[in-house]
Amino acid sequence: MSDNKSSWKWSRRDILKGLSGIPFLGTVWWAGASFSKNIQKEKSKILESLNIDAVLPPPTGSMSGDPVRVGIIGFGIRGNQLCRALGFATKSWLSDMKESVSANPQDTRLNEFLDQENLNVKLTAVSDVFDVQAEIALDSFNTDTNQIRRYRTYEEMLDSGNVDAVIIATPDHWHAPIAIAALHADVHVYVEKPMTHNITETYALREATLNSKAVLMLGHQHRQTQSFLTAQDIINKNVLGHVSLIQANTNRNSDNGAWQYHIHEKASPQTIDWNLFLGNAPNVSFNKEHFFRWRKWWAYGSGLSGDLMTHDYDRINCVLNMGIPKSVITSGGIYTHRDGRNVPDVMQINMDYPDFSTGSTQEQGKEKGMTLVYSATLGNQYDRNTILMGHDGTMHLGNRLAVYIDPRSTRFADLLEDNNIDVSVPVYEYDPAAGELDGITSATSRYFANKGLLWTYRDGKRVDSTFLHLREWLSCIRNGGKPSCGIKEGFEEAITAHMGSLSYKLGRRIEWDAGKEEIVSVPGYDLDEVLLANVERVA
Amino acid sequence: MKNVKYTKWQLFSLVLLRVFIGWHFLYEGVIKLYNPSWTAKSYLLTSQGFMKSFYVWMAGDSFISVVDTIMVAGLLVVGVGLMAGIMTRWVAVAGSIILLLLYLAHPALPGLSSGLSAGNYWLINNNLIEIAALMVIYQFPVSYYFSLEFIFKKEKSTEQTV
Numbered sequence: 001m002s003d004n005k006s007s008w009k010w011s012r013r014d015i016l017k018g019l020s021g022i023p024f025l026g027t028v029w030w031a032g033a034s035f036s037k038n039i040q041k042e043k044s045k046i047l048e049s050l051n052i053d054a055v056l057p058p059p060t061g062s063m064s065g066d067p068v069r070v071g072i073i074g075f076g077i078r079g080n081q082l083c084r085a086l087g088f089a090t091k092s093w094l095s096d097m098k099e100s101v102s103a104n105p106q107d108t109r110l111n112e113f114l115d116q117e118n119l120n121v122k123l124t125a126v127s128d129v130f131d132v133q134a135e136i137a138l139d140s141f142n143t144d145t146n147q148i149r150r151y152r153t154y155e156e157m158l159d160s161g162n163v164d165a166v167i168i169a170t171p172d173h174w175h176a177p178i179a180i181a182a183l184h185a186d187v188h189v190y191v192e193k194p195m196t197h198n199i200t201e202t203y204a205l206r207e208a209t210l211n212s213k214a215v216l217m218l219g220h221q222h223r224q225t226q227s228f229l230t231a232q233d234i235i236n237k238n239v240l241g242h243v244s245l246i247q248a249n250t251n252r253n254s255d256n257g258a259w260q261y262h263i264h265e266k267a268s269p270q271t272i273d274w275n276l277f278l279g280n281a282p283n284v285s286f287n288k289e290h291f292f293r294w295r296k297w298w299a300y301g302s303g304l305s306g307d308l309m310t311h312d313y314d315r316i317n318c319v320l321n322m323g324i325p326k327s328v329i330t331s332g333g334i335y336t337h338r339d340g341r342n343v344p345d346v347m348q349i350n351m352d353y354p355d356f357s358t359g360s361t362q363e364q365g366k367e368k369g370m371t372l373v374y375s376a377t378l379g380n381q382y383d384r385n386t387i388l389m390g391h392d393g394t395m396h397l398g399n400r401l402a403v404y405i406d407p408r409s410t411r412f413a414d415l416l417e418d419n420n421i422d423v424s425v426p427v428y429e430y431d432p433a434a435g436e437l438d439g440i441t442s443a444t445s446r447y448f449a450n451k452g453l454l455w456t457y458r459d460g461k462r463v464d465s466t467f468l469h470l471r472e473w474l475s476c477i478r479n480g481g482k483p484s485c486g487i488k489e490g491f492e493e494a495i496t497a498h499m500g501s502l503s504y505k506l507g508r509r510i511e512w513d514a515g516k517e518e519i520v521s522v523p524g525y526d527l528d529e530v531l532l533a534n535v536e537r538v539a
Numbered sequence: 540m541k542n543v544k545y546t547k548w549q550l551f552s553l554v555l556l557r558v559f560i561g562w563h564f565l566y567e568g569v570i571k572l573y574n575p576s577w578t579a580k581s582y583l584l585t586s587q588g589f590m591k592s593f594y595v596w597m598a599g600d601s602f603i604s605v606v607d608t609i610m611v612a613g614l615l616v617v618g619v620g621l622m623a624g625i626m627t628r629w630v631a632v633a634g635s636i637i638l639l640l641l642y643l644a645h646p647a648l649p650g651l652s653s654g655l656s657a658g659n660y661w662l663i664n665n666n667l668i669e670i671a672a673l674m675v676i677y678q679f680p681v682s683y684y685f686s687l688e689f690i691f692k693k694e695k696s697t698e699q700t701v
Contacts, residue, residue, distance in 0.1 A: 018624075021558065021685040025622040028562055032569030040574065106591060431581075 046427060049415060050403075051237055054430050055229040060472045061479035063120045068188075068474055071125030071163035073154050073178055074170035075133045077261065078192060082167050082219075083137075085467040088123045089113055090140040116467060119474055125163050127151045129273040130291075132266050153276065154178045158185045165214075165477060167470075168192060171300040172307075173281050176201035183212035188477050190470065192219040193314075194306035194497045195490040198528045199519060202494045209487040217473035217483040218490040220314040224468035227401045230430050231319045238359040239403060239428075240390030241411055242367050243320075248312035249384040250304065250376035258337050258345060258378040259295035263288050282534055289340075296341035298501075299534035303343035305330070305500035309374045310493050312386065313351075314485065316372060317492060319388075319397065320358065324495050325351035325372065327511045330503035334536065336379035342536040345378040349500040361392055361411040374500075393427075402426035495519065498531055505530050506539045545680065556672055557621050557681040563669075564634060565618025571611045578607050586644040587651045594644050613637050621676070624686025631677040635670045642666040 070086065072079050080090065089097075097110035126137040126148055134150045141148040151157035157166070158181055165188035168178050176196040179189045183205075195218050196202040209216045234240065252258065269286045277291060281299040284290065294300035295307055317323070332347035351372040360367030375384075388395040392409040396402040405412050407423045415421050469485075476483045499510045499519060511520040519527060530538045545553075571577045580603050586594035597606050613633060620630030645651075647660035647667075658665075675681075682688040 017685070018687055021623045021687075024558065024562070024685075025565065025619060028565050028618075028622065029569050032566045033573050036570050036573030 046415065046421065049412070050239055050428055052230065052239065052403075052428055052430075053233050055233065056226055057224070057229055060468075060475035061481070063118070063471070063474065063478070065120070065478055067120050067122045068477055069122050069124040069162060069164045071127065071151075071157050071166045072123065072137065073127045073157065073166055073168050074174070075126055075128040075137050076130075076169065079128070079133075079167070079169035081466060082169055082190075082192075082470070083123065083141075084113060085116075085464055085470050086121055086123065086167075087116060087119055088141050088146075090136055092136070092140075112464070116464075117471075119471060121474065122146055123148055125149055125151055125157045125160065125166075127154050127157050129276045130264070130267070131271040132264060152273070154181065158182055158187055163187055165190070165474075171277075171294040172302045173197045173300050174279055176205045177279065179216065180205055180208040183208040183214050183216065186213045188214040188473070189216045190219060190473050191216065191490075193310045193493065194302050195494040196498075197302060197306075198531050199495070199498055200528055202491060202498070206487050206491050215473065215476045215483060216487055216490070217469070217476070218314075218485045218493065219466075219469065220311060220318075220485045220489075220493070221465040221469035222311055222315045223318055223484045224465040224472070225315070225399055227397075227399060227430055228315075228318055231395065231397055231401055234395060234401070234403060234428075235319060235358055235388075238361065238411070239393055240358065240388060240395055241392030241406075241409065242360040242362065243358040243370055243388050243390040245389045246316060246370065246372045246387065247384070247389075248309075248316060248372065248374050248386045250308045250312070250374075250378075251381045251384060252378050253381035257381070259293055259301075259341075260337070260339070261292050263292045267291065281532075293341075296337075296339075296343055297534055298342055298505075298532065301343060302497060303501055303504070304332075304345075304347040304376045304378075305349060305374075305504070306497040308376060309347070309349055309500060310497050312374055313372070313496055314489065314493050315386070315397070316388075317489065318484070320356075322353055322356050322370070322372075323492050324512050324514070325353050325499065326355065326514070327352045327509050328496070328499040328503050329509045330500050332376075332504060336377075342534060344504065344536070347374070347376045347500075347504065349374040349503070351496065351500075358390065361409075366391070396426075399431075401428075401430040403428040498527075502527055502530055505533070505537050507537065508539070550680065553675070553679050553681040554685050557624070557627065557676050558685055560634070560669060560672055560676070561618050561621025561623075563618075564614050565622055568611055568614030568618050572615065577611075578603060579610055583644060588643065588646045588648060590643050610637075624682045624688045627682050627686070627688060628677050631673040635673045635677075638666045638670045638673070642670075 072083055075083070080093070083089070084093070094110070097107070097113070100107045101110050123137075123141050123146055126134055126141075127150065128134040128137070138148060138150055149160075149162065151160060154166070157163060166178070166182050168175055168182075168189065168191040170178065170192075172194060175191050175194070176198075179191045179195075180201070182189045196205055205216075235243075267288045272286070272291060274286045274291075278284070290297060290300070301307060328349060328351050330347060330349045332344040334341065334344050335346050337345045351374070353370045353372070355368055356370045357368045358370070386397045388397055391406065392411040393406055394404045396404075403426055405416070405421050405423050405427050407416065409416065412421060416423075421427055473483055475481065495512070499512065502519070502522075503510045506522060506525065508522070510522070512518075513520050521527070522530075525538070580598050583594040583598035583603075583606070597603070614637070617630045617634040617637065620626055621634070642664065647662055647664040649661060
């Protein structure tokens with residue numbers, strides 16, 4: 001381009017032409033650097049004031065040593081999922097997944113299963129009252145490396161000496177009887193939620209656990225959520241101030257979500273041991289719907305309070321450790337699924353903690369009292385956040401955490417006055433997959449974080465939280481240690497759920513006497529009879 | 540190109556295109572350089588389309604810091620190169636590769652979520668348009684002024700004529 005120039009030396013004009021881009025370059029660099037530095041300065045000022053430590057749960061112990069011999073009791077939908085988390089998938093699941101991957105290469109479920117760490121367990125025993133399910137387990141898990149036997153009853157399985165540990169994924173009314181028998185035999189127990197089906201067996205199971213050498217873990221796999229230690233730190237550092245209200249929710253809008261499960265075509269009195277299924281439930285004649293859709297009846301299930309509220313309750317109890325509420329009042333009804341069920345499909349459970357405190361930044365006298373509202377419908381699936389509402393801030397609690405400052409906060413009054421905080425965006429965000437985010441996160445990061453998809457990644461890999469929960473249980477069995485969801489947590493979960501159900505069925509407030517450690521009696525009623533009565537309402 | 544005579548305004552437009560794209564790359568690079576918590580991890584993990592598994596692999600713990608460093612260095616080199624006019628053609632190629640990698644992580648294909656985009660795109664989005672602009676920079680004389688290359692090219696051509 002300068003071919004027409006003949007002079008050897010550069011003219012001043014040439015030099016200027018050549019170098020004229022440099023000042024612009026410097027300006028852009030300066031603008032970017034000073035913008036970024038200013039933001040960092042504002043951020044560190046706010047973050048220093050918050051002083052939150054983002055911590056991941058410590059890894060659980062080694063899986064080496066002799067394999068743990070596990071028996072599965074109840075090999076239905078959840079039993080299948082739990083076995084997969086242990087490393088045992090049925091032949092039909094594997095072939096379904098292979099088909100699904102060939103149709104859609106982006107389906108990662110099979111690869112995630114195959115990549116799962118080996119937990120060094122043998123699945124040695126199965127017990128299921130439905131022949132078809134038990135035979136699927138025998139057909140799939142009898143391999144060169146694993147021998148599995150079917151036991152007609154859990155007693156036979158426990159007496160066989162063939163199991164070190166059992167996983168209980170039966171209908172709710174069987175949880176405690178089987179768990180208590182296993183603990184008496186010093187066989188380790190992983191029991192699905194809710195821990196028990198009535199009040200009496202809740203105490204009996206606590207007694208059995210405390211007197212057993214075996215480890216009991218309750219199946220609230222949400223305990224493995226990576227963000228919960230960070231959430232605890234936020235509470236401990238009093239970032240939210242006095243939390244007066246918490247809302248937690250269930251929203252489902254499908255037949256499956258409303259427990260309208262598939263009824264197997266081979267179900268018959270010949271293939272199902274009906275009396276064994278019934279156990280201590282009221283004696284009714286063979287009924288396929290009761291068998292496959294047992295969650296719809298109080299006789300076998302625990303309704304929204306035991307089935308789904310327990311997950312949300314435990315997630316909050318794991319952060320706040322607030323225990324059993326002083327009183328509970330429940331409302332709701334069967335509004336959508338009028339299909340003969342007697343558990344409600346809409347339920348609002350208000351749990352009051354008048355003496356509980358998360359701390360305070362205000363003058364004395366304003367630091368106590370909290371209500372936890374669990375609100376559920378099986379007629380809509382709009383996603384509502386779990387929200388902890390404090391005087392100084394609000395926390396969205398999930399796999400991702402977000403903290404918003406309250407415009408009337410006492411603690412952050414100075415920062416608010418300096419206009420350093422935008423109350424409409426989170427001042428702090430934590431996403432275990434994307435690292436630590438904070439108040440001035442870019443729209444990009446916030447967008448991805450809000451999708452809430454990322455949290456299941458560990459070390460860049462998606463991990464099943466049930467797998468992590470089972471791993472923790474197996475680590476306690478092998479290496480000792482206290483499970484994160486043991487008998488104390490289970491006792492609190494079960495009593496709270498029973499209070500919720502009792503309040504619904506009796507249409508009145510149910511109270512807890514913390515000194516006596518018992519639910520305050522209601523004149524004229526036996527509370528266990530109320531819980532077990534297979535009708536929508538008792539009063 | 541030797542036989543082509545460009546008008547002053549044609550040359551000015553080409554130089555302007557080079558400087559503006561350089562400006563864009565440089566500013567992105569500097570913002571990321573001075574933000575210690577910046578990472579490409581969430582962009583990679585939420586990748587869509589046929590190369591998703593490759594990007595998710597890149598986002599793994601063992602690799603992500605290298606990816607982040609290369610990304611920031613790449614943006615800065617392309618930005619400085621285009622703005623100051625140093626090795627313009629080579630940095631245009633490097634810039635195109637960066638943009639292509641960004642595009643393939645979140646391609647504007649029908650059926651995929653448009654995610655963050657402010658606008659609406661079908662196949663072609665701003666990343667691809669910027670790649671096309673860099674191809675222009677590679678092919679045409681864009682270093683007429685505002686360019687260090689101008690000085691060195693002058694030296695070379697002068698040597699040849701003496």
